[in-house]
Each structure stands twice: as structure tokens, then as C-alpha cells.
Amino acid sequence: MNEQVREIGTQIKVTINGEEYTARRGSTVLEICEDNGIPIPTLCAHDDLKPAGICRICVVDINGGWNLETACTWEVHDPDTVITTHSPRIRRARRAILELLLAEHCGECYTCIRGGNCELEDLAEIYGVRDLRFEREDPRFEPDTSSVSIYRDMDKCIQCRRCVRACDELQAVGALGVFGRGPESRVDTFEGMSFDEAVCTNCGQCVAHCPTGALQEIDHTRAVWAAIEDPEKHVVVQTAPAIRAAIGEEFGLPPGTSVTGRMTTALRDLGFDRVFDTNFAADLTILEEGTELLLRLQAALVEGKDVKLPQITSCSPGWIKYIELFYPDLVDHLSTCKSPQQMFGALMKSFYAEEQGIDPEKMVTVSLMPCTAKKFEAQRPEMADSGHQDVDYVLTTREMAQMIKEAGIPFTQLKDSQYDEPFGDASGAALIFGATGGVMEAALRTAYEIVTGREVPFENLNITATRGFEGFKTGSIVLEDVLDEWSFLEGVELKFGIAHGLANAHEVMERLRRGEMDDVHFIEIMACPGGCLGGGGQPIPTTDVIRQARANAIYSEDEGLPIRKSHENPHVNYLYEHYLTDGPCGHRSHELLHTEYTPRGFRLKK
């Protein structure tokens, strides 16, 4: 180890505002202040992103230099560093920065989706800004409503570039950039395209990282209110696994509070006719996707056919659009399974409508998702296998929370209730879909048992190799003493990989292209960091600490559930006995539950 590396991490003493503190050498002034409860205002800083030092609001005095330095970028290496975080010139500089931003910020907080949860508004409050010394600027932009997922109102943009950096650093998409110089500079898509034309995956990480209301989801609440309030309509809602571990945050509960029972009560109180659990469809996905994998393995190992391996999961619509855009020639690696949302949607207006004797025309299917890309997925033209648009509206966690608040439902005080039949209990395996690695763990619990007749050989069914937030994890499980019909898998070491966040997906796909994934059988990819629990539609803020808390909630709820394996979900088995009678990956299921992809590719305009 060289000198510098060894030194980073040692403890040093620094002086802040005249007091001595101990800090880890190499940490930033901002980190040290946060650890010690010293308030520093920030706007362009975000725990998920590399420091940029551009908004300049966090300026502090280092060793009494003539100018100020940004706390977010200044690493403390020198043990004698003397830091001042408040002084007249610091206050004046910060206030100038804030007022300059506010003077060109066009928008009224009370009509803004981020009103009450806006970092700019918070600072205006802290600094007691009552009037501005600078004349207000006129709006420069038209709102961009072209995307089916994301709404842009750049007159609210403060150019912190968190969206640009999220799209770049976390998602490796690079849909956004900075154009123009000086006061003309702006955050925009490449070549100034509208958002729907831009090379964008609709993942919503830009929205989730925006400190203001400049980026938001396309609103579906108005349409859902209309449906709920229409007595002619039978309105059903399905809720994704990652919501229950996060929506409580919108009501002031600490991250990681599981609120499944209160959420179902709230949705019923809101007026949904049925409240279903997407987890049912997640269990279904496991049976379909697990079977598909075994069939691919059989085709490859026994029949010597040229099938694409590794098989890659297809539950995450941001990931799907990413591969369609960036790796159009590799879409055959994708499982043909629809996502749980879309499997559920297809069954809703077919199986469910038939069983209940409801006219599908009179049904409105809503899904509550942690995701903005789900809004895109729902309106893909092929997602209409029931003969109707399978999923009509998609609400993000944030939108749903707003509706609950608007209705005046005392969320935190609600009594627990159950999901409605016939899709009531789902397995814990389905629940963990909400975390990165969850699909893999669920699939292994089922596939291993199908092949060997025994449970996965891990304590409490918890497959720890699939858990945690490492960007790309790999693991394997050896199939031994298999059942006769799977004899071709005897002794096979089933290799799997798990990636989350599209920047990691990019790495995986580059390695796959180089042939470095040839020995891997199955890969799970989720578009968002942490998986769905860190989705672009989740409560803001989302950081690693918050993701971990949500993951803990999901895993502990799984442990407490009576059913832990997808193939033991009685409703799924009922469905195969009575409706999809030719079994997983059979003809019926192919019609309703599987899909195909659009190798989009992209060409930049020139």
C-alpha cells in the first residue's frame, strides 16, 4: 500500500468553529460536519452521487483563506485544518446564492408537486427569505409533457445537475447534459429532443434525485380519482412488493417501517373496489420464468439447441428499454415473461373478469408501483393480451401517498387489513422481488426444489449470496441427487449473477458481449439502484441508508410469512389447475403471460 492510501482512514484532529473534532483522514468537510451535527446547507450534493461542488451553497472557510471552499468537495488530509462554517461572509455568500436561485426559479410552491419536500424551499425557509433583492426572471422554457413517464418543468431547475449525474453515474444512460454557457446554460436532453424522443429508459432516477419540482412523474392521479368516483367502474388496484416498505415514509414513519396492512386499508378506504397484491403475479412469474430457464437448459444441454444463455430477467421495464436501446442484438437473452405488473394486468381483464362476471370494458386496472418506467410499460402496444389495455393507470408511491393525504385518511392510525381474494396470500419469495437479488432468490427456492424435490440447502431458506447492494454479485448452487426427469442437470453447477442500477447492467452486458458470461445460466437485472425499493417512483429522498432500511423491512416480512416459496402459493396453483391448464410456459400462459421485445437501438440526430 502506498503512503497516501494507508493514511486515508486514520483519525486526525480538526478544528471546526473553534471546537476540536476527530475525523477520518480523507473525509470531506461536509461528511465531518454531518457526523457531528453541524448544519451545512447543500443542493448539488447527494449521497448517491460524486461531489460536484457547483451549487456553491455549502461554502466554508478553510484555514482563513481569502476565498471560501465547498464543504462537499474539500477532503481533510491535514491534521491542523481549521474550518469555520459560519461567519458574516459565509452567511452573505450563501444567502446571495440562494436569492440568485430563487429569483430565476419560476413556480409557486403551493402548486408544485414537491411543495413541502423541496430542498430549495427548505433553504428559503431556513434563511428566512421573505423578499428578494433581485428582480425576478421571466420563464424561459415550455414544460415538456411528451414522455409518458416524466414531466419536465425546467423553469424550476436550479442546475444542480443531480439528474445529469444520476443518469450518467448510476444509470450509464447519459440522456441528459448541460448545454449553453453562462446564464443561457440549461439542463437538457442531447440535441434538445423532447423527452419521449430522447434515449431515455423512463427509469425515473433523475426524478428521484432532483431536489426541486423540475422533474416529476407524469400524473395519473386525476384519472384514477375519476375512475374511483365513477360508480359504473369496477376499479382494482395491485400493489408492488416494494411499496409497503416505503410508503410509510410519506407519512412521517421512519424508513423501513412495513405498512402492508395499513396500506391495504387505506386503498380500500380510498374507494378501490378490490385491493390485490402484485406478489401473486410475482409468484406466477417465478413459475413461468423458472420453467423457462429449465427449458432453456434442457434445450441447450440435452437437445444441443442454440438457445440464448444466460437467461436474463425481464421484470424491470427500465432495464427492458435499456437493453432494447443499447443492446438490441441481445434481447433474446431476456426471459419472455412479462413483468408481474403486466401478468397481473392480463389476468385481471381475462381470468378475474370471467370468474367474477364483470365486463372488462367496465374495469379499470390501476397499479401502485415504485417506478416511473411502469407507466411506460403499461402503455406499450403489445400489453393488451386481454383484448384491452391490460393496465390502465400506474401510480407511483408518491402519487398514491398524495391521494391518501388528499382523501383525509389517517394513514398511520389505520387498522391492518388483508388483500382481497382470489389473489390474497402471496409467498415471501414474491415479496423479496422488491429488493435487488430477490427475484434470483425466489427463483432458486423454486427451481432447486422442482429439480431436486428438496428445499434449497440454506438456513431458513435465506440465500444470503443473493442479498446486499454490491453492484454485481455472482454465485452458484450445485444440483445434486436430482429427480429422474431432470437427470440431465445432475451435478450441474447453476451459476447466477445479479446486477442493479443500469451502470452495473452496462458492465454486465459488456462482459456478456465479450463472452465472459458464457458459463452463467441466469442473471437478474433491475434498473434501479437497490432494486425496486430504490425505484424512481419511491419516496424522496432515497439513499443507501434508506434503501438498506427498506430492504430489511422486506426481508424480515418474508421471514414471518407462512408461505415462503412461489410454487406453494395456493392461488397460483389454482390458476394452473383451472385456467392456464397447460401449465407454466404452456400455450395459454404464452398468450397471456409472455411477451416479445422491440430491438430499438438508437441513432442520434445529426
Place this chain on the structure above:
Amino acid sequence: MGAQMVLGPYTPGAAIDAALKMKRSDVVVTVRESGLRGRGGAGFPTGTKWMLAAAATGDEKYVVCNADEGEPGTFKDRVLLSDHADLVFDGMAVCAYAIGARKGFVYLRGEYRYLLADLEATLERMREENRLGKSIAGKDGFDFDIEIRLGSGAYVCGEESALIESLEGRRGEPRIRPPFPVSAGYLGRPTAVNNVETFALASRIMEKGAEWFSEIGTDESAGYKLFSVSGDCENPGVYELPMGTSINELLTTVGAEDAVAVQVGGASGEMVTRDAFNRRLAFEDVATGGSVIVFGPERNLLDVLENFMDFFTDESCGQCTPCRLGIRRLLNGVRDLKKGALSADDLKMLRGLSKSVAISSKCGLGQSCDTPFASILDAHLKGVAQ
């Protein structure tokens, strides 16, 4: 014009030959002892920069010649490159030898494209003469070559870290510093960025020795300096004068006896009025990268200030809030003042804003806005000109 020490005759290769007679570390010591400070404006000691770059670890190191010359009123680098390119390129080779670099770039101001063919020809000749290429001047293991890149036309690209971003093919925006280019520059590797004139002087120091240089000028500002003089004077042009020359002396030399104010250091520099013309052109007094603009009694200094603030507003790269949005407010203020529509309170507020912008901006562009703003405003209020 002036001393003709830097701009005088030069035998191509002399600096390299002199340097190669020394150990690498002694080249650095010589430059340190000469007292040479960077001629791009900031005046950082060149020997120290080279010492840091030499000591930094990196599988490759780079030498970059900053020929972006974007500061309004300066054209001395253009003169050096058109008439004394050998001196500049030899200085780059000396630096490469000293720090252990094998590759150099000249970042040439876009408007100087017309010099490109001649400069390329000079490089080609140097390659033929083995002053570039492998085992330069017969020195085993000393390989170095130079590539010329055209700048993107933005003033801020002259800021060394923005220049490096631009070299790497990105939008030219200043980086977070530290780390400085000497430890993490081009492609994250140790990089010595110096001004054109700095390299030319390094060559002269190799040729004539550290003492020759350090004896000229002042204690803190050694040697000769090139000044680009423009504005209301009889003989505008590039002058070579010792550091520490007073503004009075310079004005006499250029024929500007009736000057009421001079802007030293371009748009980012300081305005000095007649009552202070005994001040010296040196890092410790009125610092300059070389631009001196002379104003006679007929000038409206608010026009000058408006011009500079307009320049800054447009040239801000836009990444930091205070620079992006603050300088435009200063510009608007100057315009209001010209119309007589600025209250004393507003003026006071703007002076405060200007200080805030300067202390809170990321790079030298935003950081220097208060120098012209405050000094030109003061000059105007003193009523020295129209």
C-alpha cells in the same frame, strides 16, 4: 520593443542542450532558483510546479502549453508563437525532461488557427533535428513529442483544469481542485500546465542560467515580462520590461502621457488610476498576465465596466450558481447605473454581491470578477475620466 531578452535571437536547441547537461532534478532546481513565476496570470512558482509534477507518481506524465490567450487585451503569446516558436517548444521539451513526460500538448486558441501550419512545420523540423522524438539530442530514454490541439473558443478553457477537460473531449469546465493538474491532470495523470511565455522563459533560463534571471525584477517577481499594451497610446504592441516596472514608466515608453487609468490584467484585472501610476507591475503589487489597456480622459469607464461584465456573463461556464447568475446581476447594475437608475443602496448591495461571487466561485473566472468591478467602479466614482 523594450529589453529584447526573451524576444531576442535564439539558437534552436540551445535550451535542450543546456538542460541535458544537467540531471533532471537539477533542471528543476535551476528553474526554482531563477525565481520564475507563471506568466499566465496566477504567478505560481514554475520550479515548484515542476518539482511537484516530477515527484508525483504516474505511469505517464504530460506537459501542456496553455496557448489559449483569451484574456481581453493580450496578444503576447501570439507574438511568441509566430516569431519564437522554437523557444517555446524547447521550453516544453525541457519541462518534459525535468518531470519525465513523454507527451506534450499545445492548446492553441481557436482564433490562432492560422498559425497552425507554421507551428506544425516547426515541430516537423524539430523532429528532423532530433529535438523531438526518440532519444532527443542523443539522450537515451528521453522521448518526447508535441501535439497541437485547437481550442474550443471559450475563454474559460484557458483555465488549466477546464483546458484539460477540453483536451479529454468534454465540455470545457473547471474541475474541483484539489487535486491539481500536477498530481491528477490529463487522463488523471500528473500534468504540468504552463503559459506560452513561461516555457519561453524556461528556455532562456536554461540558456543563460538562473542568476541571470533572478537578478532582474523584484525580490518576489524575477525576470522580464511581456506586456501587451493596447488602448489610448501612441505605440501599442508587445513590450518586454523587467518585472517591477512602474505604470508611469510603462506609459512613458508607450507614449501615453495623458492616460487617466489603465486596466492591468485584462477583464479580470485591476483598474489603476493616475494617482496610483507609481504602482509597480509585479505579482506583489499590480499583477498581470500581460494585458495592459490604457484609457485616456475621453473614455467612459462605465462602458468599460459594462463591457467586461458582459464578457464575464457570457463566458461563465455556468456550473457555479454565483458566477452563472451573480455576474449578470452586476452587469444589469452597471447598466442601471449608466441610466442613472441605481440607488445608493442598490450599489452597496451589488458591491457586496460582487464580493460574495468572488469568494464563493469555483474557478478564477468567477473569483476575479470583483477586481474589475470594484476597481473600475471606484475609478468611475473618483471621476478621473468622463
